[in-house]
Amino acid sequence: MALRILYLHQHFSTPDGATATRAYNHAAALAAAGHAVTLACGRYAGAATGLDGPFRRGARRGPVAGFEVVEFDLPYGNAQSLARRSMVFLRYALAASRLSLGQSWDLVIASSTPPTVAIPALLARRLRGTPFLFEIRDPWPELPAALSRPGPGGGASTGSGGVPGAILGAIGRLADAACRRAAIVVALTEGMARTALARGTDPDRLRVLPQGADLALFGPDARPWRPAEAREGEMIAVYAGAHGRANGLGVLLDAAALLRATGIRILLVGDGAEKPALVARAAAEDLPVSFLDPMPKRRLAGLLAGADVGLLCLAPVPEFAEWTAPNKLAECLAAGLPVVTNVPGRAQRLLAEGGCGLTVPPGDGAGLAAALLAMADDPARRRVMARAARALAERHFDSRQIAARLVATVEAAAGHAPLSAIRAALAP
Structure with a gap:
C-alpha cells in the first residue's frame, strides 16, 4: 500500500546544487518504493531544487526524481542576520503548516535544521492525528547554545551571533515536544541520539542513520581534474x-x-x-x-x-x-x-x-x-x-543503503510494520 508522505526539509537540494543531498536521496528512495512523496522546501543558497518555473502565490512545484517538490519563495543564506534567518524559518513553518493541514497525509517527515520544521508536523499530529518522523541533523538548542557560549575573549565562542536565551528556551520546548511525540526519531550520530533521549524519546522509537555519500558518484569512475592554480607535482x-x-x-x-x-x-x-x-x-x-x-x-x-x-x-x-x-x-x-x-x-x-x-x-x-x-x-x-x-x-556510508533503512523506518512509523521489528529490519 502506497503511503502519502509529506517531507519537510527547508534546505533541500538535488546533486546539481552545492549542498547536502540527503533529503533528495531519501525522497527518491521512498518514491522508488512506491510511495507518493511531496517534499516542501525553501530557496537555500547553493541549492538546486530542480524547479525553474515562475513562483505563483509564493510557491512553485513540479516533479523531481519521481516525487513532487514544492518550493516556497523564501530565500535563505547563512550570511543573513539572526533576525532575518529566524523570520525565514517562521515563514517556512507557516507555509508548511498550511500544506500539512490542507491535505490528508499518512506520514509527515520533519527534518531539522531548522527545528521549526517540527511545528507543521506537531500541528498535523494534534489536529489530524497524522504520525510524524522527526530527524535530527543538528541538535537544537544544544548546538547553538554551545556556539553562543562565551569564549576566552568574552564573546561568542565562534561568533555565532549569540542566540538569546529566550529563543533557546522556546526552541528547547519545541524540541522536547518533537522528541516525545514523534512516532520515530532519527539522529545522524550517537551523540545526537543521546540529546533525543534526554528530551524524552523512547529508546524503542530512536534510530541512528548516519550521513552518507553517493558511492557511484564519489568513486573510481569520477573523472579527476585539478584547478589551474595547482602546480605540477603539488x-x-x-x-x-x-x-x-x-x-x-x-x-x-x-x-x-x-x-x-x-x-x-x-x-x-x-x-x-x-x-x-x-x-x-x-x-x-x-x-x-x-x-x-x-x-x-x-x-x-x-x-x-x-x-x-x-x-x-x-x-x-x-x-x-x-x-x-x-x-x-x-x-x-x-x-x-x-x-x-x-x-x-x-x-x-x-x-x-x-x-x-x-x-x-x-x-x-x-x-x-x-x-x-x-x-x-x-x-x-x-x-x-x-x-x-x-x-x-x-x-x-553508502547513501543507498542508508536510504533503504530510512524507507523501512518510514514504513514502520506509518504502521506498515510493527515497531518491534524495526531493529531487525534496519540492522546496518
Missing part, C-alpha cells in the same frame, strides 16, 4: 564546505603559513561569511592556498578524485566532537581520500578504525602542517590510506 589537500566562523578555517591558513615551498597546496571550496577575510589574508601573506566557488556534486566528485588529501576542519568547540555529521567527511572517504582533521570524538574514532586519516588537536595549525607534511613525505602510506578510506565508506 600535493593538493581539499576542504569543501561552508566558510563560516564555526568552521574555524583560519587554522588552515595558519598551517599554510608553515607550508610555503613544501609542494603542498590547500584548496578551499565553498562560500560563507568568513571567505572574504580568508581570501584577503591568503593574498596578503602569499600563502599556498587557493579558493574555488561552491560547485555541483558531480563537479566536486571530479575535484576530489584529482586531489591527494581531504580536510575536515571545525572551530574548537567541544560539542562538535559528537554533535556534528559533516557530509564532507563521507564524500572524502567515498572518493578514496585519506583525511586530515582537527575534529576529535566521532570523526577521530572513524579515521582510527579505518586506518585512513590523521587527527590533530583542535586549533593546532602547526599540528595540521605536520600531518600534511607526513602525508606528502610518504606517498605509499597515502595510497594505503586511500584504499582504506574507500573501504570504510563502503562499510558505513
